[in-house]
Amino acid sequence: MELNAGVPAGPLEKKWDSHRFELRLVNPANKRKHTVIVVGSGLAGASAAASLGELGYKVQCYCFQDSPRRAHSIAAQGGINAAKNYQNDGDSIHRLFYDTIKGGDFRAREANVYRLAQISVNIIDQCVAQGVPFAREYGGLLANRSFGGAQVSRTFYARGQTGQQLLLGAYQALERQIAAGTVEMFPRTEMLDLVVIDGQARGIVTRNLVTGAVEANLADAVVMATGGYGNVFYLSTNAKGCNVTATFRAWKRGAAFGNPCYTQIHPTCIPVSGEYQSKLTLMSESLRNDGRVWVPKRKGDKRPPTAIPEVERDYYLERKYPSFGNLSPRDIASRAAKEVCDEGRGVGETGLGVYLDFADAIRRLGLDKVRERYGNLFEMYERITGENPYQLPMRIFPAAHYTMGGLWVDYNLMSTIPGLFVLGEANFSDHGANRLGASALMQGLADGYFIIPYTLGDYLARARPAPVAGDHAAVKTTLAEVNGRIERILAGDGKRTVDEFHRELGRIMWECCGMERNAAGLRRALDAIPALRKSFWYDVRVVGTGQEFNQSLEKAGRVADFLEFAELMCRDALHREESCGGHFRSEHQTQDGEAARDDERFAYVAAWEYAGDDREPILHKEPLVFENVHLATRSYK
Amino acid sequence: MRLTLRVWRQAGPRDAGALKQYEIPDVSPDMSFLEMLDVLNERLERQGDRPIAFDHDCREGICGSCSMTIDGRPHGPQQGTTTCQLHMRRYRDGDTITIEPFRATAFPVVRDLVVDRTALDRIIQAGGFVGVATGNAPDANAIPIAKPDADRAMDAAQCIGCGACVAACPNASAMLFAGAKVTHLGLLPQGQPERYRRVLAMVERMDMEGFGGCTNFGECHEACPKEISLATIARLNADFLKASLTRRDS
Numbered sequence: 001m002e003l004n005a006g007v008p009a010g011p012l013e014k015k016w017d018s019h020r021f022e023l024r025l026v027n028p029a030n031k032r033k034h035t036v037i038v039v040g041s042g043l044a045g046a047s048a049a050a051s052l053g054e055l056g057y058k059v060q061c062y063c064f065q066d067s068p069r070r071a072h073s074i075a076a077q078g079g080i081n082a083a084k085n086y087q088n089d090g091d092s093i094h095r096l097f098y099d100t101i102k103g104g105d106f107r108a109r110e111a112n113v114y115r116l117a118q119i120s121v122n123i124i125d126q127c128v129a130q131g132v133p134f135a136r137e138y139g140g141l142l143a144n145r146s147f148g149g150a151q152v153s154r155t156f157y158a159r160g161q162t163g164q165q166l167l168l169g170a171y172q173a174l175e176r177q178i179a180a181g182t183v184e185m186f187p188r189t190e191m192l193d194l195v196v197i198d199g200q201a202r203g204i205v206t207r208n209l210v211t212g213a214v215e216a217n218l219a220d221a222v223v224m225a226t227g228g229y230g231n232v233f234y235l236s237t238n239a240k241g242c243n244v245t246a247t248f249r250a251w252k253r254g255a256a257f258g259n260p261c262y263t264q265i266h267p268t269c270i271p272v273s274g275e276y277q278s279k280l281t282l283m284s285e286s287l288r289n290d291g292r293v294w295v296p297k298r299k300g301d302k303r304p305p306t307a308i309p310e311v312e313r314d315y316y317l318e319r320k321y322p323s324f325g326n327l328s329p330r331d332i333a334s335r336a337a338k339e340v341c342d343e344g345r346g347v348g349e350t351g352l353g354v355y356l357d358f359a360d361a362i363r364r365l366g367l368d369k370v371r372e373r374y375g376n377l378f379e380m381y382e383r384i385t386g387e388n389p390y391q392l393p394m395r396i397f398p399a400a401h402y403t404m405g406g407l408w409v410d411y412n413l414m415s416t417i418p419g420l421f422v423l424g425e426a427n428f429s430d431h432g433a434n435r436l437g438a439s440a441l442m443q444g445l446a447d448g449y450f451i452i453p454y455t456l457g458d459y460l461a462r463a464r465p466a467p468v469a470g471d472h473a474a475v476k477t478t479l480a481e482v483n484g485r486i487e488r489i490l491a492g493d494g495k496r497t498v499d500e501f502h503r504e505l506g507r508i509m510w511e512c513c514g515m516e517r518n519a520a521g522l523r524r525a526l527d528a529i530p531a532l533r534k535s536f537w538y539d540v541r542v543v544g545t546g547q548e549f550n551q552s553l554e555k556a557g558r559v560a561d562f563l564e565f566a567e568l569m570c571r572d573a574l575h576r577e578e579s580c581g582g583h584f585r586s587e588h589q590t591q592d593g594e595a596a597r598d599d600e601r602f603a604y605v606a607a608w609e610y611a612g613d614d615r616e617p618i619l620h621k622e623p624l625v626f627e628n629v630h631l632a633t634r635s636y637k
Numbered sequence: 638m639r640l641t642l643r644v645w646r647q648a649g650p651r652d653a654g655a656l657k658q659y660e661i662p663d664v665s666p667d668m669s670f671l672e673m674l675d676v677l678n679e680r681l682e683r684q685g686d687r688p689i690a691f692d693h694d695c696r697e698g699i700c701g702s703c704s705m706t707i708d709g710r711p712h713g714p715q716q717g718t719t720t721c722q723l724h725m726r727r728y729r730d731g732d733t734i735t736i737e738p739f740r741a742t743a744f745p746v747v748r749d750l751v752v753d754r755t756a757l758d759r760i761i762q763a764g765g766f767v768g769v770a771t772g773n774a775p776d777a778n779a780i781p782i783a784k785p786d787a788d789r790a791m792d793a794a795q796c797i798g799c800g801a802c803v804a805a806c807p808n809a810s811a812m813l814f815a816g817a818k819v820t821h822l823g824l825l826p827q828g829q830p831e832r833y834r835r836v837l838a839m840v841e842r843m844d845m846e847g848f849g850g851c852t853n854f855g856e857c858h859e860a861c862p863k864e865i866s867l868a869t870i871a872r873l874n875a876d877f878l879k880a881s882l883t884r885r886d887s
Binding site: 047050051054066067068069070074075079084086122124125126127129130131133134135136138139140141142158159161164165168171172173175176178179187210239241242263273274275278279281282379380383384386449450453465495496497499500502537539541542544548549551552630 | 649650665667668669671672675678681683684685686687688690692693694695696697698699700701708715717718722724726728748751753754755757758761762763765766767769770771772773774775776777778780781782784786788790791794797798799821822825827828839843846
């Protein structure tokens, strides 16, 4: 396997412009002859399907939800970054580029990130034109706020529901194309495998979740926008349906997996309340703009928060990182919370929590202003915990939230399988080892609206995929393999539920491959995961058949893939003998406990190639060359 | 807490379906409603029984997947709250809870509590968008929008498309759903060119899908987890009337 990122030559600012000119075009009359499959209908998938439909391609769009509008992008709360510099506060494309590279701890590809920053301005224009109701000032112009990891106000937002509003914009554009007949939509249809013919991605195998029908769907190219794998931890802020199956199956068909160990733990989630917890709820990071994070100075201080006087509180983020304070990037804020809890200063019944306090903000801004900014988040908190955050500080704790790793893609967002493009969270591309707040929405929409419409055409014009018959041997084999897996799951007559296995996998991963990792723990996980996988196949119980609506069967397939994928994640984490961004190896830290990066040995993308079920995956390295930024130690002090 | 659940079980669209009773002896007040069902489902699976099918995904009240009618109210007793955000501290030891799917002609049952709501997508297809292709947009600040208008558009745009309004309505009308979209886009300058075409097309589609008409019960607003205002329906009616009287494009 050869990794060729295909980054265009020339100065950074000119790369995308000149590349767009180099890219080949498909004649408008020929576009309708090309069928393109888009898997996933979140920000990246819906925007890609809509934009490709507008261009005239014959698009098929698949999602496992009952409607494309329910994809998990909908849950993003905080906002979307763009280098508009409407606030005149020193922002620029270059600064957004630099912040993203630095935020990613210098583990992302320069050219991709620069392009992302360039495109960011078009995204806002596009969304406003679609009718996305962004927050506005009284003068009628767009409002901005600052967001974790940035010192300028470049974040556009729609109350605490930015992801929802952006997704509805993309969804509406998609529905418009469905009505126009350019896009055919397949809801409640899950991708279970990729069809590769003569080395090219030529289709997918899907299961209709209502009827159970397993089918092969063929096309000239496949665009996967299937999201991240945060649910490998079982408890995460992801929707329950989020899974690794599509990307993992593509990996097994020859797509390299980039940096699987880069996962993001979000610092502001509602703490776990009991064993039956099914997911964790994120409280938008925007809360850290006005909330102050603290724990008691004294260990085991069980007094109610309001009874702890100011001098006995430790505002540890403000103390340790005076210039960024409560707005420190996510990985840093998460680890700092873990640290104070490990010291025994955590709050709440479990001791796994820290306070996020709005008392000062309410005094400074007044209750009404705080309600206007965060009202819906405060209500959500109260509904879940039964506590009123206007009176008591919130309790928060880190939770798995986003995965920077994903399928390796080149500058054109194409994986190592020609004809397979990967967008949004599903690819590894832009966030390096840590993603900044309000950057996921930006990337999803950049990929879907403004990159894939150009690069896909280039591929089709160059590769000229030949027609392929529905009964091609590769199609038959892939179908047989998918059916075989389903039968194997249903054949089991064990005693344990799918969720029991998933919870156990989650515990292993959170403990050994979570916020802090070390070689001993990762080796333990690499022993424990295969054992758990073995007992899954031996002892799992899935009731019902494959020819019906069967949610346990859906879950079982996804958990089976997580049980394999988790191993790849730990292997990647073990091999990366440095700390960077979301990947913190306890063996590699500075004297004051900060991440110690090793640019000499690890300034590369780790791209793993599947080599067979009983063989270790093969590591390939894409060196990261930094021509435009100076590799600095990331400091937020 | 010990609770008794009466849950609608229906194997498929053509099956008659019936309420089935389950006892759950150990419900924690901190559980969410869906977590309680998870616990019941795991128990059923261990016994070799089919678990209760229900739609759910984000579990934070924004994706609009959950679709249960609890004791006769879509999304249950808590105002402005989806089922997934309902917590068991609302209930007392010994309570009996009846759980049914969202019921409407336009929402056929798929299995148990799962219904097919694609009719709502088709209403959006009819005109619930601004016809702007990717790349066409002028600068985002080229058209100022008064903050009160933007805020009111956002109030309406919050609709999560769950269909509780339809399930709550004695006529199974989708007027609140359609009104929310018509209001959201109709309040913004970007939505003006298609404003009257939109409302006609969406209402026509609504009728085609088998949703009933609005007779101002207001149950939709009561059930709406995002508390979308009845004023959106008034606005739809006003636009519809004007469009019907002045339509030029048909």
